[in-house]
Amino acid sequence: MTQLLVIGAKGKLGSRIMMNCAENPDFSVIGVDVDELDITDFSATRAYIHQHSPTAIINCAAWTDVDGCARDPQTALRVNGYGAGNIAIACAEMGIPMVHISTNEVFDGTSTTPYNEYDPTRPINPYAYSKWVGEQMVMRHHPRHYIVRTAWLFAHGGKNFIHSIINAVKANKPLRVVTDEVANPTYNDDLAQAVIKLVATGRYGIYHLVNSGSASRYAFARYVLDRAGYADVSITPIISREWTRPSTPPTYASLNNNNGAFLGITLRHWQDAVDAFLTTEGLL
Numbered sequence: 001m002t003q004l005l006v007i008g009a010k011g012k013l014g015s016r017i018m019m020n021c022a023e024n025p026d027f028s029v030i031g032v033d034v035d036e037l038d039i040t041d042f043s044a045t046r047a048y049i050h051q052h053s054p055t056a057i058i059n060c061a062a063w064t065d066v067d068g069c070a071r072d073p074q075t076a077l078r079v080n081g082y083g084a085g086n087i088a089i090a091c092a093e094m095g096i097p098m099v100h101i102s103t104n105e106v107f108d109g110t111s112t113t114p115y116n117e118y119d120p121t122r123p124i125n126p127y128a129y130s131k132w133v134g135e136q137m138v139m140r141h142h143p144r145h146y147i148v149r150t151a152w153l154f155a156h157g158g159k160n161f162i163h164s165i166i167n168a169v170k171a172n173k174p175l176r177v178v179t180d181e182v183a184n185p186t187y188n189d190d191l192a193q194a195v196i197k198l199v200a201t202g203r204y205g206i207y208h209l210v211n212s213g214s215a216s217r218y219a220f221a222r223y224v225l226d227r228a229g230y231a232d233v234s235i236t237p238i239i240s241r242e243w244t245r246p247s248t249p250p251t252y253a254s255l256n257n258n259n260g261a262f263l264g265i266t267l268r269h270w271q272d273a274v275d276a277f278l279t280t281e282g283l284l
């Protein structure tokens, strides 16, 4: 039986992994978050991991406020870069595998086709740079790693793009959404299931685990509204230069899942995932 420790267990992805593992007889799972363990504290992280002695770790902890990271790159680097390194060092000492969750933003967005796992990375904003440093730290400190890059997570509860769009419509707010930012909308439940399958494989490396197909933010919003009964609500298409914000996301950051597919780990199309999400929310 895998004794799993999920770090960042209260977040969008971590909480779903916790929930799915709790129902899986092959796993016993414990979770921890920043209120109990701050991954930027190396001694505390090391002590916690040694004390609980899991047989595998999934690191979902991160500072995911991309605009916050742009305002405070040092904190971003400490959490997303060195924090990941601290966990990797402890995993290497214990000789246990580590799954580290990363992002499509490690790519610069200049491609016109989906990025493969082996494509060169070039982060272009402080969040992306901090996540890229996290990848480097994990790879250098611990060979038994799975680096899982994902994109545009949506999850039940909390703040997410689908709820923001629907809430804006309900509040009669005008909608302006960018057409030139493209990636893979990904359901946290599908990703959690894929990560749980991956951790059992022993096939270390870099993985792109996202719902298949890609969309612009505009196309994503349009699909949500059409499916949720708001087909008559218009959205004004804009380009990212018209939407100023502290962070500069890569424009085209769609991912291709090659390595997961070789292992039979694939995620359904993002539109099917959105339908499943809306059905669960009673919105379809």
Ligand SMILES: NC(=O)c1ccc[n+]([C@@H]2O[C@H](COP(=O)([O-])OP(=O)(O)OC[C@H]3O[C@@H](n4cnc5c(N)ncnc54)[C@H](OP(=O)(O)O)[C@@H]3O)[C@@H](O)[C@H]2O)c1
Pocket: 007, 008, 009, 010, 011, 012, 013, 014, 033, 034, 037, 038, 039, 040, 059, 060, 061, 062, 063, 064, 079, 083, 101, 102, 103, 104, 131, 149, 150, 151, 152, 153, 154
């Ligand atoms: N969300 C997306 O669209 C997206 C896209 C691509 C990749 N990812 C990656 O996917 C992973 C999971 O993302 P998510 O959306 O589940 O993130 P999330 O909901 O923000 O969860 C991250 C968790 O980590 C915790 N945390 C923050 N700083 C910490 C620290 N110093 N020590 C321990 N825990 C800390 C957070 O606590 P607080 O909430 O209290 O800060 C939060 O509970 C991250 O690695 C993220 O970079 C996410």
